[in-house]
Amino acid sequence: MVEKSGLQTAIGRVCLSRRIIQKGTSKGFLHAITSAMALQSSEKNGKLSADLERVVLEFNEVGVIKFGCYKLKSGVQSPIYIDLREIISFPSLLTTASNLLAGTIYNDDAVVHDVICGVPYAALPIATLEAKAHGTKKVVEGRIVPGNRCIIIDDVCTSGLSIIETANDLREVGLIVTDAVVLLDRQATGVANLAQHGIKLHWALNLTQICSVLVGAGHLTPDVAQQVEAFIAGSCKNEANGDLTALHAALGVSSWKALHFSERKKLSQNEIAQRLYQVMLDKESNLAVAADLTSCAAVLALAEAIGRDICLLKIHVDIIEDFTLEFIMDLKKIAGRHNFLIMEDRKFSDIGFTVSNQLGGGLYRIGDWADFVTFHGLPGSGIVEGLKTGMKNCSRSVACILVADMSSKGALTGPEYVSSAVKIAEEHRDDVVGFVTQTDLSSCDASFLRMTPGVNISAAGDGLGQQYNSPEEVVGRCADIIIVGRGVTGAADPAAAAAMYKTRAFAAYRRRVDKL
Numbered sequence: 001m002v003e004k005s006g007l008q009t010a011i012g013r014v015c016l017s018r019r020i021i022q023k024g025t026s027k028g029f030l031h032a033i034t035s036a037m038a039l040q041s042s043e044k045n046g047k048l049s050a051d052l053e054r055v056v057l058e059f060n061e062v063g064v065i066k067f068g069c070y071k072l073k074s075g076v077q078s079p080i081y082i083d084l085r086e087i088i089s090f091p092s093l094l095t096t097a098s099n100l101l102a103g104t105i106y107n108d109d110a111v112v113h114d115v116i117c118g119v120p121y122a123a124l125p126i127a128t129l130e131a132k133a134h135g136t137k138k139v140v141e142g143r144i145v146p147g148n149r150c151i152i153i154d155d156v157c158t159s160g161l162s163i164i165e166t167a168n169d170l171r172e173v174g175l176i177v178t179d180a181v182v183l184l185d186r187q188a189t190g191v192a193n194l195a196q197h198g199i200k201l202h203w204a205l206n207l208t209q210i211c212s213v214l215v216g217a218g219h220l221t222p223d224v225a226q227q228v229e230a231f232i233a234g235s236c237k238n239e240a241n242g243d244l245t246a247l248h249a250a251l252g253v254s255s256w257k258a259l260h261f262s263e264r265k266k267l268s269q270n271e272i273a274q275r276l277y278q279v280m281l282d283k284e285s286n287l288a289v290a291a292d293l294t295s296c297a298a299v300l301a302l303a304e305a306i307g308r309d310i311c312l313l314k315i316h317v318d319i320i321e322d323f324t325l326e327f328i329m330d331l332k333k334i335a336g337r338h339n340f341l342i343m344e345d346r347k348f349s350d351i352g353f354t355v356s357n358q359l360g361g362g363l364y365r366i367g368d369w370a371d372f373v374t375f376h377g378l379p380g381s382g383i384v385e386g387l388k389t390g391m392k393n394c395s396r397s398v399a400c401i402l403v404a405d406m407s408s409k410g411a412l413t414g415p416e417y418v419s420s421a422v423k424i425a426e427e428h429r430d431d432v433v434g435f436v437t438q439t440d441l442s443s444c445d446a447s448f449l450r451m452t453p454g455v456n457i458s459a460a461g462d463g464l465g466q467q468y469n470s471p472e473e474v475v476g477r478c479a480d481i482i483i484v485g486r487g488v489t490g491a492a493d494p495a496a497a498a499a500m501y502k503t504r505a506f507a508a509y510r511r512r513v514d515k516l
């Protein structure tokens with residue numbers, strides 16, 4: 001660990017980097033880079049941007065840049081290889097490189113952070129072994145302040161795998177990760193993969209720039225530069241495919257998007273969530289419809305009309321003007337016939353005692369019929385204890401879904417709230433089986449369901465703060481299940497609309513699983 005309290009790095013005023021934390025034990029390039037960054041003081045202020053051309057030429061001179069036929073980690077043959085580990089033997093070049101990285105961060109106002117983390121990929125196996133065998137068994141070393149924004153620094157980005165793994169570890173200890181900075185982007189799939197995990201990639205150099213500088217200086221023939229361009233254009237796909245096994249392995253452990261619903265079902269420990277996965281698989285539907293209608297007859301008619309295409313019907317029982325428990329019995333029959341589950345979107349948000357009565361009693365007796373109920377994390381973990389207590393007064397168990405954040409404009413569910421709220425779910429995973437969310441919650445494991453409202457093929461909002469995205473956008477970003485309300489209930493033909501949303505959402509899920 002390298003720690004420098006109160007350090008103001010040469011990166012400048014936008015990033016008051018107080019500390020550096022490192023994943024595992026670094027002995028390589030990044031240890032040196034991050035140390036160099038930390039040790040540069042503000043005495044260098046104003047001289048932050050490195051001379052790109054000079055760096056490339058220096059790299060070339062010491063043999064960091066190699067042309068020929070090189071087998072990458074993915075197995076793909078590349079006409080260019082950049083071995084940045086070598087620059088550790090050239091202190092002045094190391095300083096130049098760290099300035100370049102610092103300049104990359106400085107030049108982008110978006111890169112605001114409290115701490116930085118170096119990712120020495122080559123040292124990760126050693127770090128992992130050490131973490132398992134010795135001491136605190138921590139994977140992330142350094143003083144962790146949950147809620148701090150941490151920027152990840154790596155040498156080279158190809159698929160983004162090592163950064164994704166590191167981000168997952170950092171997020172697990174409560175840090176917020178939204179940006180990564182690398183010295184070199186190989187222009188493969190890193191930018192896209194990282195974006196899928198909520199990380200923006202910033203880079204100092206890319207292969208195209210390197211070739212262009214070297215051609216300009218007469219150190220590289222245009223032919224070879226063209227080969228490199230062709231490689232970038234044509235083989236980045238293969239490169240990504242070659243790396244797919246490793247990517248899958250990593251994502252299977254610490255992320256969820258790549259996994260098929262059948263695999264997710266196996267990971268879930270909750271019988272109701274398992275049933276929902278099975279329904280999704282059997283019906284090839286990840287569509288939940290929000291039946292926000294105000295009469296029992298209207299809800300029942302809708303359920304009958306769209307039942308075959310949905311995996312879940314979501315209701316707000318307290319907006320139904322003529323509610324009776326007979327209505328619930330009728331709805332359950334339709335659910336049985338069409339094989340869907342029912343979620344009461346009650347958004348419980350009170351202290352445990354009150355919530356236990358709201359779930360287990362009252363006029364609606366929600367706990368006696370809902371398969372899923374939603375709740376807010378705002379009151380703290382006592383709310384889950386309250387829900388569990390309420391269930392004791394009910395004839396059956398209910399699976400709980402935490403509202404991690406909200407679709408509405410100006411929602412106060414910022415990243416710190418979300419990360420505290422999801423901890424409640426992680427601590428109660430027997431009862432809390434998923435989230436209502438607008439983000440992929442990548443730090444949470446694959447056993448949790450993600451449901452996303454605010455879906456409508458018409459992008460216009462409702463004038464009351466609701467914000468909409470398409471099924472494709474939300475499934476790509478974060479949703480296992482899309483929740484569509486007025487897109488179906490307000491359509492001229494709700495059954496046809498439901499069929500359309502179902503087809504589009506499930507196709508988007510298939511693409512997501514196939515792609516990753």
Ligand SMILES: O=c1ccn([C@@H]2O[C@H](COP(=O)(O)O)[C@@H](O)[C@H]2O)c(=O)[nH]1
Pocket residue numbers: 290292345403405406407408436453454455456466483484485486487
């Ligand atoms: O963040 C949230 C949480 C819940 N909802 C609910 O979803 C539906 C959306 O209905 P639309 O007609 O598609 O806007 C509604 O029942 C909300 O209570 C949400 O929209 N956002």
